[in-house]
Amino acid sequence: MEKPILQLSHITKVYPGVTALDDVSLEFYPGEVHAIVGENGAGKSTFIKSITGAIQPTKGEIIYRGTVLQNNNPAKSLDAGIVAIYQEFNHFPFLSVAENVFYGSYPKKGLLVDFKKMEKMTGDLMADLGVAIDPLAQLRELSVGYQQIVEIAKAISRNAKVLIMDEPSAPLTENEVEKLFAIVKKVKADGVAVIYISHRMEEIFSLSDRVSVFRDGKYIKTMNTADTNADELVKLMVNRTLGEQYPAKGYQRGEPVLEVRGLATPMLKDINFTAYRGEILGFAGLVGAGRTEVARAVFGADKISGGELFLHGKRIKINSPADAIRSGIGLIPEDRKRHGVLLGMSIMENITYANMQEISKWGVLNGSKDAQTGEEYKDILRIKTPSLKQLVKNLSGGNQQKVVLAKWLFTHCEVLIFDEPTRGIDVGAKQEIYFLMKQLVEDGKVIIMISSEMPELLGMADRIIVMREGKIAGTMMTREANQESVLKLSSGL
Numbered sequence: 001m002e003k004p005i006l007q008l009s010h011i012t013k014v015y016p017g018v019t020a021l022d023d024v025s026l027e028f029y030p031g032e033v034h035a036i037v038g039e040n041g042a043g044k045s046t047f048i049k050s051i052t053g054a055i056q057p058t059k060g061e062i063i064y065r066g067t068v069l070q071n072n073n074p075a076k077s078l079d080a081g082i083v084a085i086y087q088e089f090n091h092f093p094f095l096s097v098a099e100n101v102f103y104g105s106y107p108k109k110g111l112l113v114d115f116k117k118m119e120k121m122t123g124d125l126m127a128d129l130g131v132a133i134d135p136l137a138q139l140r141e142l143s144v145g146y147q148q149i150v151e152i153a154k155a156i157s158r159n160a161k162v163l164i165m166d167e168p169s170a171p172l173t174e175n176e177v178e179k180l181f182a183i184v185k186k187v188k189a190d191g192v193a194v195i196y197i198s199h200r201m202e203e204i205f206s207l208s209d210r211v212s213v214f215r216d217g218k219y220i221k222t223m224n225t226a227d228t229n230a231d232e233l234v235k236l237m238v239n240r241t242l243g244e245q246y247p248a249k250g251y252q253r254g255e256p257v258l259e260v261r262g263l264a265t266p267m268l269k270d271i272n273f274t275a276y277r278g279e280i281l282g283f284a285g286l287v288g289a290g291r292t293e294v295a296r297a298v299f300g301a302d303k304i305s306g307g308e309l310f311l312h313g314k315r316i317k318i319n320s321p322a323d324a325i326r327s328g329i330g331l332i333p334e335d336r337k338r339h340g341v342l343l344g345m346s347i348m349e350n351i352t353y354a355n356m357q358e359i360s361k362w363g364v365l366n367g368s369k370d371a372q373t374g375e376e377y378k379d380i381l382r383i384k385t386p387s388l389k390q391l392v393k394n395l396s397g398g399n400q401q402k403v404v405l406a407k408w409l410f411t412h413c414e415v416l417i418f419d420e421p422t423r424g425i426d427v428g429a430k431q432e433i434y435f436l437m438k439q440l441v442e443d444g445k446v447i448i449m450i451s452s453e454m455p456e457l458l459g460m461a462d463r464i465i466v467m468r469e470g471k472i473a474g475t476m477m478t479r480e481a482n483q484e485s486v487l488k489l490s491s492g493l
Contacts, residue, residue, distance in 0.1 A: 003066075005030050005193050006051070006082075006162055011060035013046050015394070017386035020046040021057070024219040026212060028162065033184060033194040035204045035225065038214035038237050039428050041384040041396045044197050047214070048164050051195075052077045052084045065161075078104075081161035085151050085168055093140035098122040100139050101154045125153045130179050144334055145176060145287030145452075152183060163187055164195045167397075167423075169203060176287065181207060199427060200453075201230045213237055238428040245431060246459035247438040253462075254278040256313075257446045258329075258415050260298065263307035267293045268470045271307065275415065275446045280437065282461025282478070283450040285490045289467040291450045292334055295417045298448075299331040300324045311415075330413035332404050334420040334450070336397070340404040343393035347385055348374035350392050351406045377406035382432060398425040405433070416440065417448045422456065434460060454483045466490050 004027035013021040021043045028034050038044050049055045051062060053072030062069045064080060091100050098118045099106075106113045107121065122135035131149055139147060148168065155163060165184070169177045184207055188194055196208060204211055205225060213220040213236040220236050254277030263271035268290050275281045283291045296302040298309065300318040309316050311327055318324050324331070333339040341350050351374050374388040381402040385395065392403055401421070408416060418437070422430045437460065441447055451457045457464055458478050466473045466489040474489045 002030055004028055005065055007061075007063040008047075008051070009061045009063065011047070011050055011057045011062070013043075013050060013055065014058045019217050021050065022217045024060075024214075026219065026222070028193045028195060030161075030193050031188055031191045032209040033188055033196050033207050035208035035211040036195060036197045036214065037199070037204060037211060037233055039398075041216070041399060042214040042237070043217040044214055045166070045396060046217075048084055048086075048166060048195065048197065051162075051164065052082060078158065081159060082164070083155045083158050083160040083162070084164040084166065085155050086166050089147055089151055091139055091147065091151065091154075094138060096136050097133055097139055097142070097150055098135040100150055101125065101135075101157055103154075105158070121157070122153070125157060128156075129153060129183065131176075143287050143292070149176065152180070156183070156187070160187070160192055162193045162195065164197075166197045167199065168196075169198065169200065177203075199422075199425060199430070201233065201427070204233070205230070215239060234427055245427075245434070247435050249462065252278050254444075257311065258298075258448075259310040259313075261308045261310070263294070263297055263309075264305050265293060265297050265302055266305065268297060271297075271472060273465055273472070273475070275448055277444060277446055278441060279462040280441055280447045280449050280460055282457045282464040283448065283467060284454070284457055284464050284486050285467030285473075287452070289490065290470040291467050292419055293470070294467070295331055295333075295419050295448070295450060298324070299329060299417060301331070325411060325413070328412075328414035329417070330408035330411055330415070331417045332401075332408060332419060332421060334423060336400050336404050336423075341392045341400055344391060346389045347378070347383065347392060347395070347403055348388040350403050351377050351410055353407070373410060377409065380409075381406055381436070382429075397423075398429045401425055402429070402433075405436075413445075415446045415448070417450070419450045420452065421449065422451075422453070454486060457486070458483070468492055 006028040008024060008026045011021055011024045012019070024047065036044050036047065046055065050057050053074050053076060062072065064082065092103065101122050102118050107117045108114055119135045126133045129149060129152070133142070133146055133149065139150060142150070152168065169180050184194055184196065198204060208225045210222055211225050211228065211233065212222040213233060215237060256274045257277050258275040260271055260273050271294055283294065285291045293302060297304050300320045300323050309318060316327050318327060337343065348370060352370055371388065378385070378388060383399050383402045385399065392400055395403070421433055425433065437447055449461055458481060461478050463475060463477055464481055464486060465475050466486055468490055476485065
């Protein structure tokens, strides 16, 4: 085997009250895909930020191409050929796709930016990726899935020697994941060392050559991927054996709760469906099909141009999220960082701010009740934190998602819309959320679930509505559906 291109020696990172990384040593080699797995809070994000210089380790050395990286920072690591695609995007929504791809390395004509060349180079990159994305489109106009593809194109445009991918497939559809796999295999063949972080076991076994397990900030073990299996990895990750991934279904449809008639927006056309008590109603479709737009319209986040909503047979008017909350509708959004949490506020404040009246009297906050509420949901959802006063921005992605869920549970919403509920969440936490969703349904809640993970939809939903080009392409019971039938309907075959 060649010499390692990247070595981490005894890396430790200590924050007040918590050790995020504890004496981690690892080596990465050119031309291999090295997967990193572990539960949320295991230290994976801290690990990659240490490599890129986004954070400085408390102790230990990072050796790149035989040289210790001194006073490293993201700009230095990028110049050296260490490129990271983070789970939470690092982009400029009001700039064009081309400007985002080449930000910081614009092609120039003399002293000026050569916009025509940049547009062509971006178009060529997108063509290589097999996607039709307009280089001149503003990034904010794209779906989350397409924004992720722009992040990948940005990384490929740099001459990367080490490519770090943190949950790159999380917002992508099945077809887009196949394109991602092809990209990873191509850069591997070009001699790049790929560090691939994913919660999806099928990706680990399809792509990686070696896999390393982290748990509670500690390095546990590295194995050749061909010599292990999913059960062994999960046991090493969670230090326990998991049972069935999805809870057993006991579908008994109750009375209709939410009815949507003729819903229309600039994106959606004549959307009609009914959600019943006692069921999980799934929404499937390719990126851009309109699934998230349905959720946003029902929640009042997007203005509707036509249609009616009924709750228990009574017409309701929802012109804003505040109207939806008052009506008992909550939305767990696909982009939790931008729309789900207040990153600069504490866990406790995030959990209770949507229902302050319950812990206040005459406008005065009851501090003890506030703390009691926070502790209750922290325990129920197993939010990993040394304190409820911890800022949400310092939590892992999975724990941020749990905070979003806790917020809506505290509002006692009757209808809960889960948009990509397990995006970027580890296998143990996924199972907890699945069983919690099942419990919520058994307690009388109505759940609408949007997911790009087909096994998740088939495993959790009782019915699936398939979207295509802003319309409902069809509805099927999951007991009669499979991945092929859903994909055919969503792609118009």
